[in-house]
Amino acid sequence: MSLISKVSDAPYALVQWWWQAGSEIYQYRRDNFFVLSIFLVLATAITVSRWRRWSRRERTPLPPGPGGLPIVGDLPFIGTQLHRSFAKLAETYGPIMKLRLGAKVCIVVTSPSLAKEVFKDHDTIFANHDVLAVGAIASYGGVDIVFSPYGDHWRMLRKVSVSEMLNHKRLEAMYGLRRKEVRHMVSQLYSKAGSPVDVGEQMFLTTFNIITSMLWGDTLEGEKGRRTTVDVREVMDRVVKLLGEPNISDLFPALAWLDIQGLGRRMKKEISWFDQMLDSIINKRLKRERERASGRGEEIDDGVQDKDLLQVLLQQLNLKAKEGVPNNATPGLTISHIKALFLDMMVAGTESTSSAVEWAMAELLKHPHIMKKAEEELEEVVGLKNMVEESHLPKLHYLHGVVKEVLRLHPPAPFLVPRCPSASCTVGGFMIPKGSKVIVNAWAMQRDPMSWDNPLEFQPERFLRSGDDEYDFSGKDFRYIPFGSGRRVCVGIPMAERMVPYLLASILHSFRWQLPNGVELDMSDKFGMELKKAMPLVAIPSPRLSNSTL
Structure with missing residues (x-):
């Protein structure tokens, strides 16, 4: 075959290759469409389930507390006499409150009934000490x-x-x-x-x-x-x-x-x-x-x-x-x-x-x-x-x-x-x-x-x-x-x-x-x-x- 004939057939061969490849991809997608559909359904179900759990959890709010500042939280406002500072804050925010001390979330309890929940009702959950x-x-x-x-x-x-x-x-x-x-x-x-x-x-x-x-x-x-x-x-x-x-x-x-x-x-x-x-x-x-x-x-x-x-x-x-x-x-x-x-x-x-x-x-x-x-x-x-x-x-x-x-x-x-x-x-x-x-x-x-x-x-x-x-x-x-x-x-x-x-x-x-x-x-x-x-x-x-x- 002459060089001119080969060159003239090249576009036809390229189009034929593209059409064949596309057909194979289409065939693959058609054969796996059912599998892909099942995957999408499961992924959607899992996402919805997690969203519902997250939504339910968010309905139980964290305790109230002062807003604090970025990074340092409430550290600049609590002083050095923490037992007195926390008691004073409890007068504003109640017997259970949330403070952010740096990157640490701190929950302060100041009532006998809530202490009972911590030490007795949920004793096993609260059985670990916070390790310095x-x-x-x-x-x-x-x-x-x-x-x-x-x-x-x-x-x-x-x-x-x-x-x-x-x-x-x-x-x-x-x-x-x-x-x-x-x-x-x-x-x-x-x-x-x-x-x-x-x-x-x-x-x-x-x-x-x-x-x-x-x-x-x-x-x-x-x-x-x-x-x-x-x-x-x-x-x-x-x-x-x-x-x-x-x-x-x-x-x-x-x-x-x-x-x-x-x-x-x-x-x-x-x-x-x-x-x-x-x-x-x-x-x-x-x-x-x-x-x-x-x-x-x-x-x-x-x-x-x-x-x-x-x-x-x-x-x-x-x-x-x-x-x-x-x-x-x-x-x-x-x-x-x-x-x-x-x-x-x-x-x-x-x-x-x-x-x-x-x-x-x-x-x-x-x-x-x-x-x-x-x-x-x-x-x-x-x-x-x-x-x-x-x-x-x-x-x-x-x-x-x-x-x-x-x-x-x-x-x-x-x-x-x-x-x-x-x-x-x-x-x-x-x-x-x-x-x-x-x-x-x-x-x-x-x-x-x-x-x-x-x-x-x-x-x-x-x-x-x-x-x-x-x-x-x-x-x-x-x-x-x-x-x-x-x-x-x-x-x-x-x-x-x-x-x-x-x-x-x-x-x-x-x-x-x-x-x-x-x-x-x-x-x-x-x-x-x-x-x-x-x-x-x-x-x-x-x-x-x-x-x-x-």
Whole structure:
């Protein structure tokens, strides 16, 4: 075929190819039209279904709240005294409101009925705590009892804490340790009689010594032990301050990896020191247990009188027989869990107890007639020729009223521990989004005039009505929840019920107290992880007992 003929046939071939290709495409489309139709119908049905669910969800609105600003939300308007700011906002927006703190949606609850929905009606959904960025570091990655998520692991930790650490039998067995430290405190105060004393500092030192004695006993002895104890207290104080500092990583979780303020790095440094110190204590105790086991065999399991909590928990580990410790293992328990539990007890137990006693003394100094009633009860029950023992506490009804009233006006944690719902749910007719930060303002609820007569007045008598046992610390009455409520109520309540009245009774019974000349009593508070006095309480003790040798 000539070149001219090929060129002249090219347009015809191109048209023929185009027609054939188009026919094939048409045939493909016709053959698959039924499949495509089914796909479009299903896609439409799914879209309509999702739209309906979204529409129904939107009919349950979020709680009301201030508008806020882009990016920062309501942060510029809430100040630093959050317990007071949130209570004031609740007067405008109601007992449940929404705030946007940076990128975090925060729901604030300020009524007993709504607290009941959170802590009881939807307890499982709200069983997780909102984990702080530095809190995860301080708790060995969230394996402690405070920040670990609700589930089998948390149940194991709570069971160990209750059955081996904070039950009545164990606390009774360790009374000798508490008694020894309280007597030492009274002796120190006697040596300072007539001089100003920082009450909160003295209570902190005593409580710290009590708790560390209960945790690891006399494992640290001599001068090295005393130095370590001082170092532990300083490190713990820095840990508490880091936990209470506002953190950009919590307000803007997407930026947490940057650790802009360096709080995470500082917390890692403190926990690293704490970790090495505990390793040293644990290794010493394991060595001692091996030595005891080689001489006494299974006898180290008999009784609880001489056992501190470290010895008890080490016996719950899945240790090999060559370690010299009985293999009464608790599945899943590790050394890291023991360290995290110890840090929980040291931070929460020491700060909350010492702060409660300091607030109690401040209220009693402010109300001398109430202090006189407490002193008269102590004279009647204990007598001026004896020292206070824990066995006296059940008879000190007025003193218990003082303690309860202090915890009403000055709860240790004004927001308790904020919760984080595992699913979206409805509370008070409003939608609470999954993953939000839910705060129950216990401080405001316990001062609510709808629940309390003369709520701002210090009146221990309100807890002394005949047959009225509704205001206990269990959290069953949602008007009074200083230690929280629900399945994650504070596990340390049994210890607090002993230590706060015992410390307060001891210093009230042994000394008369007065303010230094010219000093005005400052009752202002400072918001933080613990609700502490803004100005430390300084008072002067003078001996009250008839026998100074006591």
